[in-house]
Amino acid sequence: MSAAIPKEALSQEEKERAYAQIANVVKQYKHKKDSLVQILHLAQEIYGHLPLELQQFIAKEMNIPLSQVSGVVSFYSFFSTVPRGRHTIRVCLGTACYVRGGKKIVEHLQNKLQVELGGTTEDGNFTFEVARCIGACGLAPALMIDDTVYKQVNVNKLDKILEQY
Template sequence: MANTPKNNGALYKQLKKVIESKKDLREPLIEILREAQEIFGYLPREVQEFIAEEMKIPVGRIYGVVTFYNFFSMEPRGKHIVNVCTGTACYVKGAPRLIQQLEEILQIKMGETTEDGLFTLTSVRCVGACSLAPVFVIGEDTYGRIETRDQLIKVLEEYRK
């Protein structure tokens, strides 16, 4: 589960150290935001404000970067991110149907997180496994050509253990 940033001094301390160590890099912001997301699990407004203050830059600039890149999230995310490829090959080979099945099984819509905090459903561009289309990725694992709903349920079950 994502950590709750409010009143969590230890996490802010950790983030402060990251900012200190990176702020003199040429383009530090993306790297700092990436580490901040690892620390907190996501990038809520208050974390963005903290970074802005520490780096002495407008919070709007941070918000712009966070909303531009889809690997940053302003909402708490699940333990496992189910990334469905919506690149051309996967789209043609059935990504929309795969998304629909995942939405039904997980009972969430694209971009949402299951109530138990286990899964977040998102989309990505081509992950370089087009021959396996349609493809989805969970963590380091890539799954392709899953034909049936039962197979899909079986894959997800592995992550519930």
């Protein structure tokens, strides 16, 4: 997933452009069966998150009930209904990463960024989440920022990594 843009960063013009883009996506996919997840995925990529208003827009464009759209949005943890940070940090807490100190990384990040799990930093830079195994057990403990995987992270390395964002 590409870097998400927090909602407040969108001007009216940008918002309209995002909606037009999403309308296009819906047009492209709506005739395919079971394409709602794909449409929501692309819509979140374009808009950054999926607030009620946008869910209503998608429901209307697809001519399906809003409760179904919201049902899918709330089912998958990768969809968010609130604005997300520019970058998403996902600390792996799969077994290997957990044993190798993933939890320490979580604690450190919580203190450093002053943010709860699932929350977004005040400056809108980071959204902070945990993941259940990102498939990099040999590189434990691992974390992801957006699409980049960082291996064998420790507290010292972490600060340096964060500086890049």
